[in-house]
Amino acid sequence: MMVHSHGDSSLSWEMYYLMEFLSTHGWITIAPDHAGNTSYDGSASFGTIKIRRPFDIQDTYDWLLEENEDPESPYYGCIDPDAGYVMSGYSFGGYTAYANGGALVNDGSGMPTLDLSDDRVQSIITFAPWDGFYALTTGTEEIQVPVMTIGGERDLTVGMQYLSLHSYIESTPRILGNMPNGGHFSFTPIYCPFFFTDGCGLGYFEVDLVTELLKISV
Numbered sequence: 001m002m003v004h005s006h007g008d009s010s011l012s013w014e015m016y017y018l019m020e021f022l023s024t025h026g027w028i029t030i031a032p033d034h035a036g037n038t039s040y041d042g043s044a045s046f047g048t049i050k051i052r053r054p055f056d057i058q059d060t061y062d063w064l065l066e067e068n069e070d071p072e073s074p075y076y077g078c079i080d081p082d083a084g085y086v087m088s089g090y091s092f093g094g095y096t097a098y099a100n101g102g103a104l105v106n107d108g109s110g111m112p113t114l115d116l117s118d119d120r121v122q123s124i125i126t127f128a129p130w131d132g133f134y135a136l137t138t139g140t141e142e143i144q145v146p147v148m149t150i151g152g153e154r155d156l157t158v159g160m161q162y163l164s165l166h167s168y169i170e171s172t173p174r175i176l177g178n179m180p181n182g183g184h185f186s187f188t189p190i191y192c193p194f195f196f197t198d199g200c201g202l203g204y205f206e207v208d209l210v211t212e213l214l215k216i217s218v
Contacts, residue, residue: 001064001079003057004031005100007091007188008130009039014188015090015127021215028078032060037092050135053092054100054116061085061120084122088218090187091158094129094149095136098165101147104139112139121145125218127187129165130158141168148175150217152182156198177217181205187214 002022006014012031013019019029034056036044044052067075089097099105101124104112123146131137147169151162166176183199185191189207192200200207 001083001085002027002029002088003061003085004029005053005057005087005089005093005096006031006034006038007093009037009042010091010093010188011039011190014190016190017211018214018218022218028064028075030060030064032056034096046133050095050105050132051114051116053096054118057087057096057100058118061118084120086123086125087118087121088125088127089129090127091130091184092132094126094162094165095132097124097126098129098136098140098143101145102143103136104142106135106137106139110134110137112137112142123147126150126162126165127214128152128155128158128184129162131161131165136165138168140165141170143169143171145171146173147171148177148217150177150179150187150214152179152184152186152199154181154199154204155184157184179205179210179213182210186210 006012012033022029034053037049065081067073068079070076087097087101099116100118101121102117105114107113125148128151149162149166181204183204185195186199
C-alpha cells in the first residue's frame with residue numbers, strides 16, 4: 001500500500017507513471033489532492049498547508065480503511081490494516097512524506113519540535129524533496145523507518161536540499177539516489193511541455209529513461 005503526496009501547487013496524478021506501474025505489480029496506490037495547494041486552487045496559506053499536509057495523507061488512509069470494511073465498496077477487503085503503508089512524496093510532498101513518517105517540524109522559534117507523524121507509515125520514499133522554507137532542517141533525524149531519498153544534482157528549483165535532509169536520517173536501511181543529469185521536473189514529466197529547463201530538454205536525462213529508472217529503483 002502506497003500513499004503519495006504531490007508537490008506544491010501540483011496535482012495528485014503528477015507521478016502517474018509510477019503509480020500505474022506499482023498498481024500492475026500488486027500494489028494499491030492512492031494520492032489525494034492537497035486542498036488549497038493544487039494547480040487549480042492555491043487558496044491556503046503556507047503556514048496552514050505545512051501543518052495540514054500530513055493530516056491530509058492520514059485522512060486519505062483512514063478513508064481507505066473505511067472502504068476496506070464496506071462490503072459495498074470496490075476496495076472491500078483489499079488491504080491489511082495492520083500492515084500500514086509506504087509514504088511517498090515529490091518536492092513539497094517530500095516534506096510531507098518525511099513529516100508524516102516521523103520527522104519533526106520546526107515550530108515558530110525554528111526548533112524541530114512538532115510531531116505530525118503517523119505511526120502506520122512503514123517506510124518513506126521522496127523525490128526531489130523540499131525543506132519547505134526550513135520547516136524540517138534537522139528534524140529528519142527523528143525518523144525511525146526505512147527511507148529512500150532520490151534527487152537531481154541539477155535541480156534549479158529546490159537545489160540539492162535532498163542531500164541535507166537525508167544526511168540527518170539515522171534509520172536503516174536508508175538509501176540515497178543521486179541523478180547527475182536530473183532536474184526538479186525530471187520526476188514529473190507532465191510538466192515538461194511547459195518547462196524546458198530544470199529537468200526537461202537538452203542536457204538532462206531523457207524523460208523515458210528517468211521514469212524507467214524510478215520504476216526499477218522503487
